[in-house]
Amino acid sequence: MNIHEFRKPEYDVDPIFLNRWSPRAMSGEEISQTEILSLFEAARWAPSANNNQSWRFIYARRNTPYWQTFFDLLAELNQIWAKNAAILIVVISKTTFDHSEKYARTHTYDTGAAWENLALQGSSKGWVVHGMQGFDYDRAKEVLKIPDLYQVEAMIAVGRPGKKEDLPAKYLEREFPSSRKTLSEIVMEGLFRG
């Protein structure tokens, strides 16, 4: 696939960002523990306020007793394709600073940075890495026994790429790298402009 058929950058940019997208077609193969941990290794080096590293990752591998619990958290529209993932991850963040126990204002923002490292690392290896908000946040907190000090942020499906032709028609037609707003819509000099 030539990414430039789908995405037109306005300015020079490292190809790692352009090449990352969110496919749904996965093969159902497993991913080794070492490979899984390399994803979290990437996440680990993200920046955070006071280096507080608010991010935590709880994961389940397919063909383990944890899988069904994680899978059942997903909205049906995600289950349809995420059933072929190798791992499912629940991303959470600690809402306070380790050193002071005060509220850490950027705990979600910093955790988003860690998630992007994970996504870029997996996509650079040729894997599918797909973030999801379509799941039961409250139930995730409950069944994974997440303490109140932590906030559930998102889920992620990771897997080996599969045949897109096996996706339901609704998803097949969306199985390509999405475009973006223009830079002029998201960047402003000096003052907010809507």
Added chain:
Amino acid sequence: MNIHEFRKPEYDVDPIFLNRWSPRAMSGEEISQTEILSLFEAARWAPSANNNQSWRFIYARRNTPYWQTFFDLLAELNQIWAKNAAILIVVISKTTFDHSEKYARTHTYDTGAAWENLALQGSSKGWVVHGMQGFDYDRAKEVLKIPDLYQVEAMIAVGRPGKKEDLPAKYLEREFPSSRKTLSEIVMEGLFRG
């Protein structure tokens, strides 16, 4: 600098993540408009729920009328070194979905992902990119005329690298790539473990 003197990855990871850190020593030189826009170009391709792209960036270049307004938002402890930045950025996020006007649960998380793309892009070019939460959030919202639909997330200082010997002693001793928690502290299989 050999990054491996400071950071010991436990698993194989793309060097772009390990090489990104948050220096403070900047030269006070300007950065061209084209170079500035390449940072936002990287941010632009981040993933987000429903491709909503909640991130917005408001920036001020040094030697422009906007600079002082942005600089005055910073806490004194950040002004000491950020005075040598080429640009200051206020990162904000739109709290609702464009298509439904419903609350977008991951607006901050997704904006954190975009911020990380920006940080990685700048750092891969050899620039200083340093995120900050030490500034007046309420005043930023007011003076930059940011509507209530948007949330202020963080600020960023970007500049050309400078001589670390010019930093105040307090910062000089911190001018190296910071370490991280171990993977076992942030990754759990199946269930939360504190």
